[in-house]
Amino acid sequence: MTWTTSILILTLGATLCSCAILESVADLNKLNLKFDFIVVGGGNAGNVVANRLSENPEHSVLVLEAGGSNANVLPIIVPFFSPRATPNTPQDWNYSTVPQAALNHRSVDYPRGFVLGGSSSVNYLAYTRGTKEDYDRWAKVTGDDGWSWDKLVPYMKKNEHFVLPSDFHNATKEFNPAVHGFTGINSVTLHNFATPIDSRIIETTTELAEYPFNLDMNSGNHLGIGWEQQTVKDGSRSSSATSYLAPQFVARPNLNVLLNARVTRVLPTTSNAFRTVEFVQDLNGEKYTITAAKEVILSSGSVGTPNILLHSGIGNSSALTSVGIKPLHNLPSVGQNMSDHPLLLLSFLVNSTDTWETAERNTTLAAEQLAQWNATGTGPLGDSPLTHLGFFRIPDNSSIFKTFPDPAAGPNTAHFEFMFGNGKFRAPPATGNFFSITPVVVSPSARGSVILNSSDLFADPVIDPNLLGDDLDFFIMREALKSAFRFAAAPAWKDYIISPFGINSTATDAELDEFIRENAGSIFHPVGTSKMSPKGATWGVVDPDLRVKGLSGLRVVDVSIAPLIPATHTQVSAYIIGERASDIIKAAWN
Numbered sequence: 001m002t003w004t005t006s007i008l009i010l011t012l013g014a015t016l017c018s019c020a021i022l023e024s025v026a027d028l029n030k031l032n033l034k035f036d037f038i039v040v041g042g043g044n045a046g047n048v049v050a051n052r053l054s055e056n057p058e059h060s061v062l063v064l065e066a067g068g069s070n071a072n073v074l075p076i077i078v079p080f081f082s083p084r085a086t087p088n089t090p091q092d093w094n095y096s097t098v099p100q101a102a103l104n105h106r107s108v109d110y111p112r113g114f115v116l117g118g119s120s121s122v123n124y125l126a127y128t129r130g131t132k133e134d135y136d137r138w139a140k141v142t143g144d145d146g147w148s149w150d151k152l153v154p155y156m157k158k159n160e161h162f163v164l165p166s167d168f169h170n171a172t173k174e175f176n177p178a179v180h181g182f183t184g185i186n187s188v189t190l191h192n193f194a195t196p197i198d199s200r201i202i203e204t205t206t207e208l209a210e211y212p213f214n215l216d217m218n219s220g221n222h223l224g225i226g227w228e229q230q231t232v233k234d235g236s237r238s239s240s241a242t243s244y245l246a247p248q249f250v251a252r253p254n255l256n257v258l259l260n261a262r263v264t265r266v267l268p269t270t271s272n273a274f275r276t277v278e279f280v281q282d283l284n285g286e287k288y289t290i291t292a293a294k295e296v297i298l299s300s301g302s303v304g305t306p307n308i309l310l311h312s313g314i315g316n317s318s319a320l321t322s323v324g325i326k327p328l329h330n331l332p333s334v335g336q337n338m339s340d341h342p343l344l345l346l347s348f349l350v351n352s353t354d355t356w357e358t359a360e361r362n363t364t365l366a367a368e369q370l371a372q373w374n375a376t377g378t379g380p381l382g383d384s385p386l387t388h389l390g391f392f393r394i395p396d397n398s399s400i401f402k403t404f405p406d407p408a409a410g411p412n413t414a415h416f417e418f419m420f421g422n423g424k425f426r427a428p429p430a431t432g433n434f435f436s437i438t439p440v441v442v443s444p445s446a447r448g449s450v451i452l453n454s455s456d457l458f459a460d461p462v463i464d465p466n467l468l469g470d471d472l473d474f475f476i477m478r479e480a481l482k483s484a485f486r487f488a489a490a491p492a493w494k495d496y497i498i499s500p501f502g503i504n505s506t507a508t509d510a511e512l513d514e515f516i517r518e519n520a521g522s523i524f525h526p527v528g529t530s531k532m533s534p535k536g537a538t539w540g541v542v543d544p545d546l547r548v549k550g551l552s553g554l555r556v557v558d559v560s561i562a563p564l565i566p567a568t569h570t571q572v573s574a575y576i577i578g579e580r581a582s583d584i585i586k587a588a589w590n
C-alpha cells in the first residue's frame, strides 16, 4: 500500500467509524446499550482488552477514557516530535512529583498520556520487551507460570506486527526476524533514516569489548548495543489507539468508546462486588454511574489506577480515614512499592552540523522535513529520536554488592541502559551541536508511592517515584555516567565528540554526584502501584488473574500490576499484560 492510499483509507475510516468513538454521554444513551465489560482508561493496555473481549460478538464492551481523541494531533503522530507530545500539553495529565530528595529536592514533570491510547500515544516509541529473566521472575514471585517468558512469547507475537522500515532499506544486519511477530496488531519497525552517529555507534561495538553488538535486544537477552526498534507504521506512530482501535475494530457494534469520561470512583454494586463506575464529563458537571453486567477493568495506569482505587475506599484503611475517605476494603499495598527508572540528561558537544539542532534553528529546513514526512512518511521525522539502545551491567565485584543484593532479575539482565540520540534533549543552547547518551538505571531498588492528600476527587494524587532514592541506584547511575565517558572516548568518536557538555570526564565523584542530582529525572516508567502477588498473600493488590484481592467484579489490567519493574521500557509489558489478561477474562466467562 502506498503512503497516499493509506492516508486516504485512514481518513475515510475515521469518518465512517466515528459512530463507535463517542464524545458525549448523551450519544451513548441514545444507543441504549448494556455493557458486559467496562474498561476504565483507553490507554496502552485498556485498548487491548477492549479489542480482544469484543472479538466475541456476545460480549459488549465500553471504554471510558478521560482524555480526548488522538486523531490529527501532529506531535503524537510524527515519531520525531514525540518529545513535544508532553509535558504540559492538552494530551498530558500534567503531573509533577513531590520534591525528590536525591535530586537536590527538585520536583520533576511526570507526564502520563491524557488521550485515547494513553501513554502509548505520547511515549518515545521505543519497542523493547525486557529479558527472559525479567518475566521468569514475575512467574516466580506470583507463583503463576503463565507470567514466564516462554508463556508470554505467544502474546508478544499476537501484539506485534513487524513491518519493513518506510525507506525499504536492507535491514538484515539490524534485527533477527526469528524472534518477531509479523501477524499481530501493533506495528513495529526499524529506523528509516540514517544519521551520522549510526556508523560510529556500531564501530564502537567493534572497538571496545565492554559494548558488544546485540543483533536483537528483543530476543530475551538484551545485553549489548542494538538498533532501536520502534512502534511506527508507514512513518507514523503506532499506538494502542491506532492499532487496537483501528477502524475495522471500532466498527464492531459491541465495542464503544466514550471520550472525555473521567472516572472518579468504582462503587460497590452488591457486597464485595464493585461493578459500578462513577464518572464525569465536566469537572463541575453531573456525575453519571453505569454498571457492568460482568466486570469492571481498571486500566488507568500506574498513577490513575491507584488514584481511583483509593478514592473508592480501597486501600490502607487508616491512611484513607486520615484524609477523610470512608474505607470500604483494607488493601494497604494500593499505591505502595512504586518503581520507576531514573535517567540522566547527558550530552556531548560535537564537531558536526548534521544534528537535530540544525533543523531546530532553521525553519526552512524544518518545513522541508515536515513536507517530506507528510508526502512519504520518510526522512528524519519518520523515526523516534532514539537511534540505538544499549543494556549493560556494573561488574559483579562492584563494592556496592557488599551492602546490596544484585537488583537485576538475573545475570543476563542490565543494571543500566544507554539511549543514543543525534542531538540534545530539552532546551538546547543557542549555539553548538550535540550527541546524547542518556543513561537510565533499569534495575532500581528504591521504591516510591502514589498516595492521596485529599478526598477531592479531582486533586492530583501525591506522586513520589523516589528517583535515585537509595545508594545502590545512585551508585549505578554514577557508574553509568563513567561508562558513558569511556564510550565517548572510543576511537570511533575522534574528530567528532569535542567534549562532554556541562561536566568533565575527569570530574571527581563528588562533582559527578552533583551533576547527577541536578540533571537526573524520570524516564516515565512507573509500575507496581497495584502489584500482583500470589493468591492468598498478605501483601499485593491483585491476584495473578488480576482480580482485586478480596473483591469480585473488579480487575486491574495495566502496568501497575507489574510485581517488579522490567529492566527496559514498559510499553511492551503493557501490551503483553493486556493480551494475557484478555485470555484470562475470556476463559472466566466462557
Ligand SMILES: Cc1cc2nc3c(=O)[nH]c(=O)nc-3n(C[C@H](O)[C@H](O)[C@H](O)COP(=O)(O)OP(=O)(O)OC[C@H]3O[C@@H](n4cnc5c(N)ncnc54)[C@H](O)[C@@H]3O)c2cc1C
Binding pocket: 040, 041, 042, 043, 044, 045, 046, 064, 065, 066, 067, 086, 111, 112, 113, 114, 115, 116, 117, 118, 119, 120, 122, 123, 124, 125, 126, 127, 128, 261, 262, 263, 264, 299, 300, 301, 302, 304, 305, 308, 523, 524, 525, 526, 557, 558, 559, 560, 569, 570, 571, 572, 574
Ligand atoms: C513521555 C513518555 C515517554 C515514554 N517512552 C516510552 C518508550 O519510548 N517506550 C516504552 O516502551 N515506554 C515508554 N513510556 C512508558 C509507556 O508508555 C507506559 O509504561 C505505558 O504506556 C503504560 O501503559 P498503561 O496501560 O499502564 O497506562 P496508560 O497507557 O497511561 O493508560 C492509562 C489510560 O487511562 C486513562 N485514565 C487515567 N485515569 C483515568 C480516569 N480517572 N478515568 C478515565 N480514564 C483515565 C488515561 O488518560 C490513559 O489513557 C513512556 C511514557 C511516557 C509518559
Ligand SMILES: *[C@@H]1O[C@H](CO)[C@@H](O)[C@H](O)[C@H]1NC(C)=O
Binding pocket: 088, 089, 090, 091, 092, 093, 094, 114
Ligand atoms: C494539561 O495542560 C494543558 C495545557 O495547559 C491543558 O490543555 C490540559 O487540559 C491539561 N490536562 C489536564 C488533565 O488537565
Ligand SMILES: *[C@@H]1O[C@H](CO)[C@@H](O)[C@H](O)[C@H]1NC(C)=O
Binding pocket: 170, 171, 172, 173
Ligand atoms: C540484504 O543484505 C544481506 C547482507 O547484509 C544480504 O545477504 C541479502 O542478500 C540482502 N538482501 C537483499 C534483498 O538485497
Ligand SMILES: *[C@@H]1O[C@H](CO)[C@@H](O)[C@H](O)[C@H]1NC(C)=O
Binding pocket: 316, 317, 318, 319, 320, 322, 332
Ligand atoms: C497504613 O497507613 C498507616 C498510616 O496512616 C501506616 O502507619 C501503616 O504502616 C500502613 N499500613 C501498611 C500495612 O502499610
Ligand SMILES: *[C@@H]1O[C@H](CO)[C@@H](O)[C@H](O)[C@H]1NC(C)=O
Binding pocket: 332, 333, 334, 336, 337, 539, 540
Ligand atoms: C512491598 O513489597 C514487598 C515485597 O517486595 C512486600 O513484602 C511488602 O509488603 C510491600 N509493602 C506494601 C506496603 O505493600
Ligand SMILES: *[C@@H]1O[C@H](CO)[C@@H](O)[C@H](O)[C@H]1NC(C)=O
Binding pocket: 362, 363, 364, 365, 368
Ligand atoms: C536553512 O535550510 C535551507 C533548506 O535546507 C537552506 O537552503 C539554508 O541555507 C539554511 N539556512 C541556513 C542559515 O543555514
Ligand SMILES: *[C@@H]1O[C@H](CO)[C@@H](O)[C@H](O)[C@H]1NC(C)=O
Binding pocket: 074, 370, 371, 374
Ligand atoms: C500534508 O499534506 C496535505 C495535502 O497536501 C495538507 O493538506 C496538510 O496540511 C499537510 N500537513 C502538514 C502537517 O504539513
Ligand SMILES: *[C@@H]1O[C@H](CO)[C@@H](O)[C@H](O)[C@H]1NC(C)=O
Binding pocket: 395, 397, 398, 399
Ligand atoms: C573487579 O575485578 C576486576 C578484574 O577482574 C578488577 O580489575 C577490579 O579492580 C575489581 N574491582 C573491584 C572493585 O574489586
Ligand SMILES: *[C@@H]1O[C@H](CO)[C@@H](O)[C@H](O)[C@H]1NC(C)=O
Binding pocket: 098, 453, 454, 462
Ligand atoms: C497536600 O494538600 C495541601 C492542601 O491542599 C497542599 O497545600 C499541599 O501542597 C499538598 N501536599 C502535597 C505533597 O501535594
Ligand SMILES: *[C@@H]1O[C@H](CO)[C@@H](O)[C@H](O)[C@H]1NC(C)=O
Binding pocket: 351, 494, 495, 496, 497, 498
Ligand atoms: C572537526 O572535523 C574535521 C573534519 O571534518 C577535522 O579536520 C577537525 O580536526 C575536527 N575538529 C575537532 C575539534 O575534532
Ligand SMILES: *[C@@H]1O[C@H](CO)[C@@H](O)[C@H](O)[C@H]1NC(C)=O
Binding pocket: 501, 502, 503, 504
Ligand atoms: C572542566 O575542566 C576545565 C579545566 O579543568 C574547567 O575550566 C571547566 O570549568 C570544567 N568544566 C566543568 C563543566 O566542570
